[in-house]
């Protein structure tokens with residue numbers, strides 16, 4: 048396996064805590080450059096917590112998170128972001144006191160090769176008409192597009208997307224799916240948290256299953272048709 | 285001149301101008317408090333002492349170094365702002381995560397310390413500070429006489445308030461500030477050094493207080509207690525405008541200054557109370573203040 052490229056993101060035995068409660072019990076996973084990878088798992092499995100740990104916004108973490116070879120554990124969130132990671136939180140994190148344009152332009156540029164505002168508008172045309180509206184006046188789908196759109200401008204090469212389809216109508220979910228596939232074509236590397244594995248199967252290369260703060264399984268997307276029963280039992284659907 | 289309700293117009297206009305002057309100070313000071321409160325979630329009870337320091341630094345610049353009013357208008361806010369940055373970096377930063385009451389106790393304690401240092405050194409009697417030649421003198425409008433320095437104070441205050449408002453509401457830096465007021469952790473996760481931004485913002489709010497202090501030096505005497513008297517009213521102004529509201533603190537500052545001036549004309553004994561009566565009324569009707577959002 049010597050010709051396998053070194054992973055862009057290499058997480059080894061990641062532990063994480065909220066105050067005294069130990070939530071991540073040894074997450075290990077690898078994401079190669081250009082891959083789209085999902086974290087699947089039930090409510091409370093630790094998916095969001097894993098993304099927060101990568102961003103450095105979980106109170107206490109231990110273990111190792113290497114990004115392009117550099118250790119992230121122990122760095123402040125702003126330093127981590129500036130290594131080239133864009134974060135789209137589960138609640139979308141749209142700022143209510145900022146207009147759509149201000150939200151879109153907020154995250155600072157952290158690397159080369161980000162998309163232009165015009166390209167982002169082509170990807171999510173809904174954002175164009177709402178440019179001067181305040182963030183929270185948007186529908187859920189529009190907020191999600193804004194939350195994804197604003198991290199495409201920055202030149203981040205790894206995107207962390209936390210349940211971008213949660214609570215959205217099927218037609219919007221499709222639109223998000225189109226966008227994610229386009230972003231993959233453009234060369235973005237994406238770590239996607241999902242509970243909707245139908246959606247996940249339409250965009251991802253591989254899936255990791257998270258249970259009680261650990262990775263318990265890894266499934267290639269091509270193998271997914273044979274593994275549906277197994278996955279359903281993990282997800283309890 | 286046509287008297288209104290038997291009040292001569294020149295008396296009315298004179299009190300209006302006085303009200304505007306007071307309002308100028310209320311506006312700058314409550315604006316600084318609002319900027320600080322928005323980002324740090326601390327009510328900066330040191331503000332009055334920092335206003336006093338602004339006046340004192342300009343007095344010291346003149347007395348010890350022969351540096352006059354115009355340079356002091358810049359140097360003094362910068363110097364006092366830097367003391368604010370140091371205070372934030374080494375002391376205030378430690379208490380953000382704990383109960384508000386600690387922020388109150390700490391900033392109030394720091395104010396007492398600063399004021400007692402200046403009182404020990406200079407006593408409580410005022411030191412005179414003369415307005416620069418360019419701003420001395422009056423404009424005679426026949427029906428009333430306008431002191432130029434007072435007009436300048438109103439103009440400078442309006443300019444500083446408008447400039448601050450523009451920066452916060454209309455620039456990219458301002459959008460960082462507004463976003464960090466809502467969700468500092470997320471703004472940090474986008475790559476903004478939020479702790480440094482908080483430190484600079486505190487320094488800026490403090491510099492605003494010091495700027496007001498320099499403006500005040502020629503009008504009132506420079507004394508160690510000049511801040512504590514004024515701040516009681518300014519805190520009422522902030523509450524009326526709405527905690528943390530930038531526009532609200534500016535409007536409430538000028539508005540209440542004028543309201544005070546008018547009260548002096550129509551019902552003089554009420555003029556010291558009217559701000560507090562307004563505060564009670566507004567808090568009863570709109571607990572978040574005129575422009576505040578419930579948090």
Ligand SMILES: Nc1ncnc2c1ncn2[C@@H]1O[C@H](COP(=O)(O)OP(=O)(O)OP(=O)(O)O)[C@@H](O)[C@H]1O
Pocket residue numbers: 065068070088089090091092093094095096097137242
């Ligand atoms: N702020 C918090 N403080 C304490 N415990 C928390 C906090 N947030 C989450 N937890 C706990 O950590 C565990 C993992 O939560 P996490 O949010 O990572 O789950 P998740 O996999 O993202 O679930 P979901 O699919 O519901 O979003 C859960 O047991 C949850 O109760």
Ligand SMILES: [Mg+2]
Pocket residue numbers: 094095096137209
């Ligand atoms: Mg989650």
